[in-house]
Amino acid sequence: MAITAERIGQVLPARLAGQVEISRCRRLTAGASADTWRVQATLDGQPQDWILRLDAGAEDLGMAPGKTWEARAQQAAGEAGCPVARVVTILSGQEGLGEGYLMEALPGESLPPVLLKDDRYRPARDGFCQQAAQALAAIHRTPPAVLDGLPVQDALTQVEQLYAMHQDYGEALPVFSLVYGWLKANAPECASPALVHGDFRLGNFLITDNGLQGVLDWELTHLGDPMEDLGWLCVNAWRFGRRHLPVAGIDSREALYLAYQAATGITVDPLHARYWELLGTFKWGVICQYQAYSYLRGHVPSLERAAIGRRVAETEYDMLVCLQDLTELNHAP
Template identity: 35%
Template sequence: MGETESAGALDQGLARALARAGLTAPEGLRRLTGGATMESWRFSSGAEDFVLRRAPSLSFMEGRPYGHDTEAAIIRAAHRAGVTAPEVLVELMPEDGIGSGFVMRALPGTPDPRAILAMDDPGQLLREVARDLARIHSLSRESLPGDVPEMDYAEAVAGLAQQFDEAGADRPIIALGLHWLQANLPPRVEPVLNHGDYRLGNILAEDSHLTGVLDWELAHFGDRHEDLAFGCMAVWRFARVDRPALGLGTLEDYLSAYETAGGAAVDPARFRFWLVYRTVWWALGCLRMASFWRSGDDRMLERVVISRRTSEQELDLLLLLEDDAPEEERLRPVSPAAGAHQPSGEASVGEIATAIAEWLATVKDRMEGHDRFQLAVARNALGMIARNDAAATQAEDATLARDLLEGSASLATPGMLARLRRAALDKLAADVPKYPMLARARNLWMGED
């Protein structure tokens, strides 16, 4: 619970905040699952349901461009403008003693991407998503807090390069992506408000209708193409990688609906730049999750597990960039995967991890709520340990990464693309073998069904 010492302390602090909004003390407070950064707690007050959004610790807010007061003001402005945003009722104060955050009125619908993707009319939902994004991009500076930052594209790319260096500068595919971004930086356009995290997982839907847009902590002024591209990343399409627009439909339908709803015409080159940018951004974001855990700011299990999802973005990034390689390199065969290590003698690390995961499966029915979710995360982590112990993978290569970042090696280098493809396949198979793009990449690169 971050810096909160007990459930009772959270109840008491939240009651103080609710009293300022004329609401009664919370009832049935429970932690919601998910959320890569902030915590969400659902509760009742009177006859209505509400959600508390807060940081896992006060130190977790350090270094962020703005605090929860600004985030709350952005959401209020979007709500007034007809965006399907929640109604913010009250912000936490230091005297509440439960950290930084705010309370929102709960909205109907589910955030579960798989439930949303199974709805009857994904095309209708896609049009409503495009409409809301156009409304967000139409918000004026005057209606928003003065400390909402504007992205400088060059500074943003330089910031990614610095993160890469701090993370060890040893991932060749990320280095390739950084070099591409530096070489393809677009000119500045008139900025609009970007939601910054507009994707499945951060929207609510019910009966194929959009009912809410959540998680505004990354909102900033910048290129509208960044928002449009982010939700189209393969990772946010979940099981429907065949539907490029948020897993809901085609890019043509999505961008057409956006323009029809008042959004400006979309430039394909700028869209591709921001798709690559955000893929590099999330790859490095995953890596940073491990540093949050190591620092002690947030020792949640999800942090270390999410850090291993870097391999998803490395594979996706290679799929985005390989079209720039010469045809002979794209056609060069990828070497077969190395055989798995077969242990003998005493149990290997991987076998111990498997044994623990199997035991956890026998107790999962005794868990509920966030504890059950954490148990699933723990079993996922143990699976990663077991697969990495058995596989012969090598994702880190500081020398090759430096050569790709500096441009002395590239996808035109004979055998480079095939080498990177093999490394990406092996690492992802060990980390997240059920990631949908892995099967697609194997089919494209190896001819495997």
Template identity: 30%
Template structure:
């Protein structure tokens, strides 16, 4: 058995195996096991993370995500401890196993239930601090050599990637094309490249009643401008309707910024954050289109994926609101 061999242990008894909710890109399985013998002896609560039947093109494989988790842990980021990277032939798909952390990641609950996440000022600061620790990882990290680094600026790379997608897509999206032109004309300086999570938002971190317990879902991480993550986190599309709390629907920008700046020891160029929020809405629209196509193609029948495609007009409307008169 894989866990017994990896632990290593004399015996492993599986008490529970259940599919966890969420995970629109990957599948997560909760495993509760009793480990007999070896350094992990006792109750072991882990998550097996594996590929979904279909995927979004930009998503990393499980071996790459495992390496990203290890690098983040070494940088002091609050993440589930990655334990063992598995072989595809064991379950028919690539996978890895990480420790299971406590709490909830449900964004729609977190923005409404004040019992979750602890003090909201402190939570916003914690989230800023964790993001700054992620951004402390540079392209010099040899363990992340598999991440490609463009010689163009991050802004240019993202615009070109979006343009290539829209050029090849069968359905026209004139608002997204308009957005691309606006992004080209209003691009701020963008030369710094650090490790960006690229999906740092409410819904991708865990909280309990005391506060933050871990940052999840690293399958889109890559080298980019740190403002990409900041704009993504603050974008209206990730506030789950709690628009008064502009930092992820859970706090205020100034608290989130303060936590970030305290760890990063540098000031956020706040005058450029709106630009990156526009970019966030564009990128989320492109992902939503791909999510819907996973359902329509028949590769993975899912009501959740099908409904994701219906948010594209809402994202286009917000793009027009953000760019009006600018």
């Protein structure tokens, strides 16, 4: 059954303790993996501004644990001190809206071009590395025991899964194979898996002129190597054209590594973090292929999806640059 504002209005009040009156309910986005609604209501007479995130049920890269885990990870990271939206209730799917969760709306801007260019956000950019590192520290210190059952995805698991997806497309692209061979041979072990956000990048942060207000989009969360989040934050695709500023187009890797060390007491091994940057670039390349093939195989008849296929060339270049940097770092005295 298609989700409508009326359907939400019928189902949601029964999930909440107290008298709920919904005044407005509108769809914000119908993304590939989540259907997001803004719900304005009163709860026992008090005004509420909520975000309802539902499973779109359409596409899955095979890496998402599902909306219940997404909500639980967000809650647990929030309890550990990460700025997140408070989860109001989790929907199991039995209610008639599919899996999902309701959370409080947070203030802030998430659009990268605005955050990178608008003078209003200059103070937020100046403090970004420190705040991002503090958020990461909170995520990574979240006790894994409270998320028992959340899948572990170490480097080798991800590399094999992504390469299998790449091979399924049937294109012989030697750069992907070169990088796969290197990532496989150099995969770090993950002795103590921690909570990993999995998509920690500009675009998934709510930022005001006071800085980071919330970390969004926990749909790729898992247990794994904390360095994955640092590497993904530096993937060139998330620098939005500012190649010379690896951390989200805002700052240097060294600034992030030092801020992370200050927040956690853990010294970042640049080789280890840069391994994950390469793996992240490889992942982005496979995701671009995935989107292109969703068009080519007739699943999503979108011209935009078709165009994304020709962005794979960007990821091939970026993978080669990352790999060259890694080999040079490896030979540095």
